[in-house]
Amino acid sequence: MKRLYYGLGKRKFLEWILLAVFLLFFYGPLFHMLTLSFAGDYEYPDAVPHTFSLKWWDYILSKGQMVESIGTSLVLAIVVTVVSLLICLPAAYAIARYSFKGRGMVRLSFLLTNAFPKMGIYTAMAVIFYKLNLMGTFVGVVLVHIVNTMMFMVWIPSGAFRTVHIQQEESARDVGASSMRVFFKITMPMAWPGIVVASLYTFLGSMEEAQGSLLIGLPNVHTMPSELYGVIMSFPDTAGAVFAIILLIPSILLLIVFRKYLSAEALSNGFKM
Amino acid sequence: MSEKLVIKGLTKKFSKTDGVENINLTVKERELLTLLGPSGCGKTTILRAIGGFHKIDSGKILLDGKEIQNLPPEKRPTGMVFQSYNLWPHMTVYENMAFGLQIRKHSKAQMKEEINEMLKLVRMDGSEKKYPGQLSGGQQQRIAIARALVLKPSLLLLDEPFSALDAKIRGQMREELKRIQREAGLTVIFVTHDQEEAMAISDTIAVMRRGYMEQIGKPEEIYDNPKTRFVAEFIGEMNFLEEGGTSFAVRPEDITLIKQENGPYRILQMMSLGHYTQAIVVDNKGNEVKVFMEKDEARLFAADDCVACRFDRKQVFAA
Ligand SMILES: Nc1ncnc2c1ncn2[C@@H]1O[C@H](COP(=O)(O)OP(=O)(O)OP(=O)(O)O)[C@@H](O)[C@H]1O
Ligand SMILES: [Mg+2]
Numbered sequence: 001m002k003r004l005y006y007g008l009g010k011r012k013f014l015e016w017i018l019l020a021v022f023l024l025f026f027y028g029p030l031f032h033m034l035t036l037s038f039a040g041d042y043e044y045p046d047a048v049p050h051t052f053s054l055k056w057w058d059y060i061l062s063k064g065q066m067v068e069s070i071g072t073s074l075v076l077a078i079v080v081t082v083v084s085l086l087i088c089l090p091a092a093y094a095i096a097r098y099s100f101k102g103r104g105m106v107r108l109s110f111l112l113t114n115a116f117p118k119m120g121i122y123t124a125m126a127v128i129f130y131k132l133n134l135m136g137t138f139v140g141v142v143l144v145h146i147v148n149t150m151m152f153m154v155w156i157p158s159g160a161f162r163t164v165h166i167q168q169e170e171s172a173r174d175v176g177a178s179s180m181r182v183f184f185k186i187t188m189p190m191a192w193p194g195i196v197v198a199s200l201y202t203f204l205g206s207m208e209e210a211q212g213s214l215l216i217g218l219p220n221v222h223t224m225p226s227e228l229y230g231v232i233m234s235f236p237d238t239a240g241a242v243f244a245i246i247l248l249i250p251s252i253l254l255l256i257v258f259r260k261y262l263s264a265e266a267l268s269n270g271f272k273m
Numbered sequence: 274m275s276e277k278l279v280i281k282g283l284t285k286k287f288s289k290t291d292g293v294e295n296i297n298l299t300v301k302e303r304e305l306l307t308l309l310g311p312s313g314c315g316k317t318t319i320l321r322a323i324g325g326f327h328k329i330d331s332g333k334i335l336l337d338g339k340e341i342q343n344l345p346p347e348k349r350p351t352g353m354v355f356q357s358y359n360l361w362p363h364m365t366v367y368e369n370m371a372f373g374l375q376i377r378k379h380s381k382a383q384m385k386e387e388i389n390e391m392l393k394l395v396r397m398d399g400s401e402k403k404y405p406g407q408l409s410g411g412q413q414q415r416i417a418i419a420r421a422l423v424l425k426p427s428l429l430l431l432d433e434p435f436s437a438l439d440a441k442i443r444g445q446m447r448e449e450l451k452r453i454q455r456e457a458g459l460t461v462i463f464v465t466h467d468q469e470e471a472m473a474i475s476d477t478i479a480v481m482r483r484g485y486m487e488q489i490g491k492p493e494e495i496y497d498n499p500k501t502r503f504v505a506e507f508i509g510e511m512n513f514l515e516e517g518g519t520s521f522a523v524r525p526e527d528i529t530l531i532k533q534e535n536g537p538y539r540i541l542q543m544m545s546l547g548h549y550t551q552a553i554v555v556d557n558k559g560n561e562v563k564v565f566m567e568k569d570e571a572r573l574f575a576a577d578d579c580v581a582c583r584f585d586r587k588q589v590f591a592a
Contacts, residue, residue, distance in 0.1 A: 165358035170326055171417070172361070173346040174353045175373030175424055185372070189363045 036241035044237075056238045060246070066227055070246060073224040076138070077206040077250075080145040081199050087146070088153035089195070093187070095154065096161035107158075110151045121147065122212045129216060136220040144212035149202040156201075160194025161187065196261040204251050277302045277460045278323070278428055283332035285322055293318050293484045296332070300428070300477075305454055305461045309471040310481030311507070316464040320430050323462065324353040337427055352426030356433045359417035360405035366392075366416055367401040373424045391419040394453055411435075411442045418450070422457065429461045436465070447474050468508050472496065480504050502590040512562050519589070525565040527586040530554070530574060536581040538562065543576055554580060 005013050036042065037056060039049030060066055095103060125144060126135065134140035164187050172182040188195070210225035217226060224247050232240045255262070278300040286292035293315035300306045308316040321327045323334055325346030334342040341349050360369050370388045379387070392398040395415040405413055414434050421429060431450075435443045451474050454461055465471050471478050472492045479489045480503075488500045499505035502513075505522050512523050530540075530552065538554040541561065545551075550571035552564040562582065574580070 167355040167358040168361055170346070171353065171355065171359050171420075172372070173326075174324060174351070175420065176347045176376045177372070178347055181376070186361055190361070192363075 033241045033244055036238050037245050039238045039241075042236075042238055049238075056236075056242045060231075060239060060242045065222060066231070066243065069222040069224050069227040072222060073207055073247075074250065076141060076145070076221075076223060077203045080142055080149070080206040081203045083142060084146045084149055084153045084202055085195075085199060088150060088198075089157055092154045092156075092158035093161050093183075096158045097166075107155075110154050114151050118148075118211055119215075122215045125212075126215055135216060136218065138217075138221055141213050141217045141221050141223070144216050145202075145206045145209055148209060148212065149205045152201045152205075153198050156194045156198040157191060160191035163194075164190045193261045196258055200254055200258055200262070203254065207247065207250060275302050276300070277304070277337065278462075279333075279335040280319075280323075281333045281335070283319070283322060283334065284330045285318055285327055286330055287318075291484075293322075296486060298479060298486065298489070300460060300462060303454075303458050303460055304476045305451070305459075305463060305474060306477045306479060307463045307465060307471040307475040308479050308481055309465060309468060309507075310487075312466055314481045315484045316466070316481060317432055320353070320432050320462060320464050323428070324351050324430050325349045326353075350427040351430055352421030352424060352428070353430040354414070354417045354421055354432065354434045357410075357437045359420075360413055362405050364404075365401065366397070366403050366405070366408075369405070369416065370420050370423055373420070377424070387423050391423040394422070394457065395419040395449070411438050411446060414438070414446065415449075418453070422453075422459075427460070429459050431461060432464045433466070434463075435470075436467070443470070450474060472508070478508075480507060499588070499590075505588065505590065510563055510565075514560070514562065514584075521584075521587040521589050523584045523587055525551070525563040527584065528562065528564045529583040529585060530564055530566065531581045531583060532573065532578065533581040534579060536579045538580050538582055540574055540576050540578045540580060543571060543574060545571070554582065 008016065032047070035048060035052075038052045038054065040051035040053035040055060042049040094100075095106060122144065125147070129135045129140050129143075134143070168190070169182050169186055172186045173179065177185065208225055209223070210229065213221065213223045214226045214229065217223065224243070228240065228243055228247065231243050276299055278298070280296055280298040283296040283298075284292075284294050286294065291313075296319060298306075298319075308319060310316055318327060322329050322342075323336075325341070325344060325348075329342055332342070333340055336350065341351075346353075361372070364372070367388060370391065371384055374384045374387065388401070389398065392400065395418055397412060397415050397419065400408065400412070400416070405416070408416065414437075418429075418431075418434070434450075435446045438446060447470060450461075450463075453459070463471075463474065475492050477489065478492055478495050480487045480495065482503055488495055488504045490498075495504060496509055499508060499511075502522070505511045506513075510525050512525060512528070514521060514523060530538075538556050541553045541555045543550060543552050545568070548568070549565050550568055552566065552571070552574065554562050554564060556562075564582070
């Protein structure tokens with residue numbers, strides 16, 4: 001230790017310690033969860049299992065309802081992302097391009113959906129969904145998720161659209177492109193990073209959303225997070241760990257694939273009023 | 274020369290005071306016409322109306338004899354270059370140039386040849402694979418012009434294309450544009466608020482003021498015979514004087530200084546501006562007069578000399 005201290009110099013040494021603490025804090029629980037999921041024998045306060053095995057993986061993967069919930073969650077996340085792209089991109093473009101009365105209000109109202117206590121909104125939606133027979137349906141859950149992610153889906157792409165200069169669209173019209181072509185060949189590609197980031201947020205947000213899915217989806221629609229509640233309550237930690245890791249896989253994959261878009265710039269563009 | 278573009282009674286108003294009203298303008302084949310005027314006088318408005326980016330209130334725009342005022346921009350055979358942000362940053366120079374050709378379904382080989390030819394014309398060959406972000410401002414504007422030209426537009430519309438560039442490059446680009454226009458036989462409408470630029474490149478200048486045309490004519494015509502005081506003031510340098518109760522205007526180069534003991538004017542300052550010299554003389558009431566003279570002549574004078582002025586060519590404007 002002393003050798004390390006003098007070898008690195010005081011400053012460097014402290015930086016290393018800080019980094020080590022940070023890593024432990026950040027990756028410690030993750031790593032713990034990973035080891036737990038492969039546990040054979042495990043008793044509660046221990047840090048490391050006595051033996052390792054795949055038995056909890058077998059256990060989870062043999063439960064039909066849980067495997068089904070994995071599929072449901074994936075399909076749900078994809079549908080939510082696509083539908084909210086279809087709804088929110090045109091809105092984002094309109095807010096970025098056209099100045100109309102109450103544009104500020106519209107922007108603010110998207111913020112408000114995230115300012116209310118979530119449970120309050122869900123309950124209010126549940127009341128309406130009862131009347132519309134949407135309780136316990138896939139469509140109902142999709143709607144809840146969209147309300148949840150609408151703010152990101154409008155704000156971030158809207159900021160990205162605003163970085164496209166009007167002349168760049170007009171020169172495309174000028175060389176013969178229809179307004180549709182301009183949108184898909186010029187505006188969209190230029191705003192692409194913002195759109196990707198927003199879609200990622202929506203996808204991941206939908207993957208991990210539990211409260212709304214529980215309230216609106218049960219008893220028919222089981223998503224992974226809503227199942228996870230059940231697993232944690234009624235099975236040992238080790239089963240929960242397996243399930244949590246399965247829930248983590250798509251997120252990590254997506255983040256790796258799209259990491260080059262995840263810049264602070266794309267985000268900050270979205271929050272310029 | 275035949276008529277390329279005819280504008281009849283064009284009106285486009287944004288509000289009671291803003292916009293252009295009852296514009297009539299004819300541009301001939303292979304002509305470079307400049308819309309010149311102070312900021313906010315409506316130059317861009319006219320250009321955008323021709324390009325299809327403004328819906329006009331009334332009037333007709335005829336290009337090659339066909340009415341185009343109701344067509345969307347993509348259906349008009351015009352090519353437009355803006356002051357900046359013309360290029361698409363996510364495409365290479367080649368892809369930028371090819372965008373319009375692809376819409377017109379040109380074959381790959383044909384496209385390549387046309388793009389090469391155009392890049393040579395604007396002296397940017399070899400930059401095909403570059404992205405706009407890797408080019409200087411002047412180079413970007415060349416590509417923007419090349420991109421418009423590769424589609425063989427019937428009329429090229431340039432809205433202050435060089436105003437974002439620094440003075441030296443701007444001068445070069447101006448000459449280049451004139452050369453390209455001559456070589457390719459283009460008809461061009463050029464917008465600027467820089468009278469020097471307008472004098473340098475135009476076949477015809479249309480001087481605008483607050484939404485209407487003040488005078489249209491050849492550069493020398495406008496310079497020598499400005500119809501109104503506004504034009505006289507806006508184009509070149511002009512002295513406005515009064516003598517025996519009548520006011521008149523004289524260009525600084527139309528004044529000859531004569532050495533004269535206790536003459537009515539005193540030289541305030543002599544300043545060499547390269548190939549000629551500028552003198553400022555002042556009368557006993559404090560009115561300043563600007564005089565241009567040849568370098569040789571300037572050697573005869575010095576500051577504080579008393580002089581008389583001979584006005585070789587006076588012009589009178591209605592108030
Ligand atoms: N889209 C618009 N909406 C409202 N008013 C406008 C619009 N475009 C231009 N105007 C107004 O119309 C008038 C003419 O504008 P225009 O852009 O044609 O001037 P310009 O001669 O090109 O000036 P500059 O040399 O500054 O570019 C200005 O008073 C301007 O404020
Ligand atoms: Mg303008």
